[in-house]
Amino acid sequence: MDYDVIVVGARCAGSPTAMLFARLGYRVLLLERSAFPSDKISTLYIQQPGVARLKRWGVLDAVVATGCPELDHVVYELDEVRVEGCAAAVDGVSSAYAPRRHLLDQILAEAAVAAGAELQERCAVTGLLRGGDRVTGVRYTLPSGKEATARAWLVVGADGMRSTVATLVDAPKTVEHPRLTCAYYTFWHGLKTYFELYEGDEGWVSAVPTNDAVLVSAYFTQDRFDEVRGDAQGAYLRSVEVNAPALFAQMRAGEQVERLRGTGDQQNFFRQAAGPGWALVGDAGHHKDSITARGIGDAFLQADLLTGHVGDRLGDEEHLAQALASYAEERDRLLTDSYRATLLVAQADARPQRKALLRAVSTSPDLTQRYFDTVAGVRPVSELYTPELRALLSPAAESTPSR
Numbered sequence: 001m002d003y004d005v006i007v008v009g010a011r012c013a014g015s016p017t018a019m020l021f022a023r024l025g026y027r028v029l030l031l032e033r034s035a036f037p038s039d040k041i042s043t044l045y046i047q048q049p050g051v052a053r054l055k056r057w058g059v060l061d062a063v064v065a066t067g068c069p070e071l072d073h074v075v076y077e078l079d080e081v082r083v084e085g086c087a088a089a090v091d092g093v094s095s096a097y098a099p100r101r102h103l104l105d106q107i108l109a110e111a112a113v114a115a116g117a118e119l120q121e122r123c124a125v126t127g128l129l130r131g132g133d134r135v136t137g138v139r140y141t142l143p144s145g146k147e148a149t150a151r152a153w154l155v156v157g158a159d160g161m162r163s164t165v166a167t168l169v170d171a172p173k174t175v176e177h178p179r180l181t182c183a184y185y186t187f188w189h190g191l192k193t194y195f196e197l198y199e200g201d202e203g204w205v206s207a208v209p210t211n212d213a214v215l216v217s218a219y220f221t222q223d224r225f226d227e228v229r230g231d232a233q234g235a236y237l238r239s240v241e242v243n244a245p246a247l248f249a250q251m252r253a254g255e256q257v258e259r260l261r262g263t264g265d266q267q268n269f270f271r272q273a274a275g276p277g278w279a280l281v282g283d284a285g286h287h288k289d290s291i292t293a294r295g296i297g298d299a300f301l302q303a304d305l306l307t308g309h310v311g312d313r314l315g316d317e318e319h320l321a322q323a324l325a326s327y328a329e330e331r332d333r334l335l336t337d338s339y340r341a342t343l344l345v346a347q348a349d350a351r352p353q354r355k356a357l358l359r360a361v362s363t364s365p366d367l368t369q370r371y372f373d374t375v376a377g378v379r380p381v382s383e384l385y386t387p388e389l390r391a392l393l394s395p396a397a398e399s400t401p402s403r
């Protein structure tokens with residue numbers, strides 16, 4: 001074997017996976033199709049559990065040093081109902097952050113290199129090597145256009161929602177739901193906001209203070225995607241005007257500093273997480289609508305889970321097979337709750353339920369705290385539904401989407 005582990009894709013899932021494997025003493029090759037610094041479509045928000053992982057890994061200081069502000073106050077308004085607060089601290093981390101992705105992703109890649117991983121940029125994996133019934137390596141193109149191969153005990157696909165590795169191993173989707181939203185966002189100067197969320201007749205709007213600007217996004221139901229993309233800028237502005245008039249007034253006095261970006265491809269699925277000689281982390285293995293801002297933290301969690309399960313016995317085939325199976329089981333167990341909650345948040349016709357929930361939550365400081373903790377992933381959804389909340393809720397608010 002040329003390496004112990006080959007990781008394909010070097011952003012939120014791949015770089016931490018490569019870093020943690022390298023810290024375990026393994027020879028790690030990290031292949032990335034693009035080159036850093038480079039951007040990635042995202043509304044940037046990292047919830048407290050994700051920030052806590054950055055701290056534990058020793059990279060939070062570098063992220064904070066980029067100048068992204070601490071986000072320790074959240075406002076959520078749905079029609080006339082409003083709650084304000086912040087999730088509880090995780091391992092002493094009480095703030096969320098929303099660093100620009102061209103900064104965050106470079107810091108993560110540099111952390112992997114500092115741990116000993118070999119990063120090769122502008123290298124795209126195009127095929128897999130196989131030996132017997134297992135994956136044994138990758139075939140990839142070099143920046144020169146020439147082809148190369150590398151062999152390893154484990155190939156990790158961290159190559160995003162449209163993962164090449166997942167396609168090559170034919171990893172089936174084990175859970176799948178239709179797309180629910182489409183999203184557009186851009187950056188503004190001259191706005192003063194908290195992390196703010198608004199929901200109303202024109203969908204969802206959020207304001208996210210980042211390094212040098214405030215990111216304002218508008219989410220629409222998926223059935224409007226064709227209509228919205230016909231005039232995305234107009235639909236975006238109309239949505240903020242209707243759902244968040246005070247934010248819109250600030251935008252009129254401020255300045256849009258970048259072009260609008262967006263996507264309608266907000267897939268919802270779990271893929272088989274691992275097989276003989278391969279594993280998937282991040283969006284490659286599990287993707288959900290970005291409306292609940294969980295993708296980055298989920299990617300960090302999966303990096304921790306995979307490297308934790310594999311541990312220091314990568315070369316032991318029997319142990320590796322067991323470790324990959326337990327990684328797959330734990331990934332699904334830990335991420336199913338937030339997947340279901342995301343489907344509920346992203347369903348337009350569940351708005352009355354969300355409103356009933358928010359109204360009930362707004363009547364009690366304890367429930368408000370539990371609500372923000374649940375949204376951030378600091379505590380499980382089950383701990384939100386206390387007897388007090390159940391008593392306050394109409395039956396409709398308690399139903400959850402079926403798998």
Ligand SMILES: Cc1cc2nc3c(=O)[nH]c(=O)nc-3n(C[C@H](O)[C@H](O)[C@H](O)COP(=O)(O)OP(=O)(O)OC[C@H]3O[C@@H](n4cnc5c(N)ncnc54)[C@H](O)[C@@H]3O)c2cc1C
Pocket residue numbers: 008009010011012013014031032033034040041042043044045046047123124125126158159160161163164165183263281282283284290292293294295296297299
């Ligand atoms: C509109 C939108 C808003 C979002 N907002 C948030 C948010 O506020 N908070 C949050 O937590 N999450 C958010 N997300 C989700 C988050 O961006 C993703 O979950 C996260 O980027 C996943 O990271 P990843 O490393 O798994 O995949 P990616 O970020 O997609 O990285 C995959 C990498 O693999 C590389 N790659 C692909 N194929 C190959 C190949 N064949 N060979 C080599 N390299 C390859 C790509 O170049 C890429 O760099 C948002 C997503 C969208 C679409």
